[in-house]
Amino acid sequence: MSLTNCTIHVTQRQERTIYLTSELAKELNLSNTRSVHLHLGGKSVITALRLLKKQGHHLYVPLSVMAQLRIPHLGSSMITCSNGKDLRIGPLIGILTSVTGSNSAPFGSRTSFLREFMRVGTNKSYYFGFSPRDVNWTQQTVTGVFPGKEGGWYRKTVPLPDVVYNRLPSRKAEKLVSMNAFKHRFVQRKIPLFNWAFFEKWDIYNLLKDSETFRYVPExxxxxxxxxxxxxxxxxxxxxxxxxxxxxxxxxxxxxxxxxxxxxxxxxxxxxxxxxxxxxxxxxxxxxxxxxxxxxxxxxxxGIRLIEIDNCPIDFRFHLTKNSSNDWVVAGIGAKKAGRGSITTHVRTGGQLMTPEQVLEEIFGSRADQVLANAKEAAIKLAETIEQNGKHLLGELGFDIGIDQNEQIWMFEANSKPGRSIFKHPALKKEGKAALKYVYDYCLYLSRFRARRDS
Ligand SMILES: Nc1ncnc2c1ncn2[C@@H]1O[C@H](COP(=O)(O)OP(=O)(O)O)[C@@H](O)[C@H]1O
Ligand SMILES: [Mg+2]
Incomplete structure (x- = not known):
């Protein structure tokens, strides 16, 4: 498989022919090819291919092909060819969420998070947010909300995406039979959709019951x-x-x-x-x-007797993601100290965010590094088990993990749509960015814009 970046331009020529600079054609092993299927997301067109004696990686597409493929904008994109015949630009990454009528915050309180996520692959991939009613299954298109270059947002109709990142915000809406059927339509079309639905605590308990990781789960x-x-x-x-x-x-x-x-x-x-x-x-x-x-x-x-500082229990949020090789990584860890008198560690009930190093050194001294390494290993194993025993693709997980005074590790809860509040801590900003990059890399893996081990 060959994969590279290119700049897409429009040409005014009438015939259905695309032009590749010879350098780009060489990179894609297409120097002797005269016709290709050009794909964007779920749409493709057959076009003639000609070479241009020009430097750089450039692709010229006639207006008719632009319109048929519904290419959302000109500029840079990845381009890949695996078999000498199918040329794919993209990927087209769709984020399934709820869309409001507002132009400044089309995704409500999730707007700035999604904008940040969309920034990760700028000039490499196409991103849009969409809600279930934005999909036209008959025409196989989606009217998505795209980030504008200078801020702002605009709507554009594009083909069905290469991959769907599920960030639907409502547990209630997600439970509807119709929503389940909606998501299945992507799977039927072989479009990978990850983070299928919110988890329920009892379902996770059952997924782990017969596994080696069950020792991390309280009765x-x-x-x-x-x-x-x-x-x-x-x-x-x-x-x-x-x-x-x-x-x-x-x-x-x-x-x-x-x-x-x-x-x-x-x-x-x-x-x-x-x-x-x-x-x-x-x-x-x-x-x-x-x-x-x-x-x-x-x-x-x-109940687990958690480690404490100033008589306030402490637990941890482990934010895990998949990476470009389809492996789990611990992208960031936040320590959460419960507010005085509170039975949970949430910031909304007076909880305080700290770094795990701060907390573990205070409690375990020179054992701190080992305790943290053990907890990371446990988190990775838990993620692998949940994914293996679950029915759907999973790209991101947030675990609420407790450590007791005997260094034993406990998992209270697994979140399939983890919030990002731990990354507000100044010491965790870098990890916050890395977490987004990993999710993006996992999108590349799923959409086959990365070499896959199994292909
Ligand atoms: N079994 C337990 N023992 C000790 N503390 C717990 C236990 N279960 C939950 N907690 C505390 O309560 C918090 C919230 O529990 P969690 O299961 O994450 O529910 P929620 O979905 O409301 O976040 C945890 O982060 C932890 O601080
Ligand atoms: Mg929780």
């Missing part, structure tokens, strides 16, 4: 019975109750049992941390509405 039960809760409290002294499809710490309870003083429940209500005490176990169950089915979508999880 958990879905829709726990009163007896199970009581049992777990006796064995572990404290447990977490978490909505299986929840996020941001919303709806979480931390239950504690003290043989002398009874049962305690900690949670957050109306922006405040609440602590309730019950002398009877049944009173606790009544408060949780266990009998009216309120815990049906809850997971009860063994």
């Amino acid at each position: 958990s039960h879905i829709n726990p019975s009163s007896q199970q809760i009581k049992d777990m409290l006796e064995r572990h002294r404290f447990i977490y109750l978490k909505p299986t499809g929840g996020s941001l710490g919303i709806g979480i309870y931390r239950l504690t049992y003290s043989p002398k003083r009874g049962y305690f429940a900690r949670f957050r209500r109306s922006g405040k941390n609440v602590l309730l005490r019950f002398s009877q176990f049944q009173q606790l169950m009544t408060m949780l509405h266990r009998n009216s089915g309120r815990l049906r979508h809850y997971v009860a999880q063994q």
Whole structure:
């Protein structure tokens, strides 16, 4: 396979012929070829090919071909030819998300993140954001939102993309049968779509159950019975109750049992941390509405005694991505110190972002490097297992990982659409950029704009 960059120009000539500079043709092994299929995303046209005795990597395309292929703009792009016949420009990378009517922020609060992602492959790839209603399956086109060169955004209709990066923001919308069917239409057309849907905590538990990585998962039960809760409290002294499809710490309870003083429940209500005490176990169950089915979508999880600084528990966000070789890498790690009195480490409840080195050196001293290396290894294994046991392509993952006082590593949660708040830490800005680059490289891998091991 040959792959290089080229500059695309338009020619006013009428005939359906493209012109390549001889240098470019040589690089693509097309010096003796007279006709090719030129592809962009899902569209292609057959054209004659002529060589131009000119230096550099240039491709001249007649207007009719530009229009048929719906090439979104002139300028630089990658170009690849694998078989002496199919010439592909692109890749055309589509980001599936929700699109608002606004011109300045077409992707709502995700706009600046997506703009940053689209900047990574500027002058090499075509990027656009789109929502499900922007796809016209009959014509096999998408009307996407493209980043303007001087800022701003514009809409353009292009072929179906080479690869789809799923960043749909709504759990509820993503669960609809119609959304599932929509995503399957890409798969049926052999268009890779990665990060299929939000994860649920209980699904991840089941994916890991029979694997070597199960030792990193605290004991958990879905829709726990009163007896199970009581049992777990006796064995572990404290447990977490978490909505299986929840996020941001919303709806979480931390239950504690003290043989002398009874049962305690900690949670957050109306922006405040609440602590309730019950002398009877049944009173606790009544408060949780266990009998009216309120815990049906809850997971009860063994509480882990996390490492602490100033009496505040600390856990870690491991941001993992695939790279251009389809391998998992730990792109960045943030340490999160819980706000005082908070049962979770989220920044919105007073949590503080730190670097893992800062925290681990304070707690483990000279063992810090080893502890971090062990946690990274665990995270990579967890990612590999989730991907292998899951049904869909995965390019990015955010793990909430705890380390206890015995250096044991625990995974609380896997996020398939991880936020990027850890990269706001000044010491993690570089990692934030690297994470975007890895996702871009994975797009190149999936769209075959990189040599693939399996091809
Ligand atoms: N089993 C547990 N033991 C100790 N702390 C936990 C446990 N489960 C969750 N936590 C704390 O609560 C936070 C939120 O839990 P998580 O499972 O990530 O739910 P969410 O989806 O709401 O983010 C974790 O980052 C961690 O600080
Ligand atoms: Mg979490």
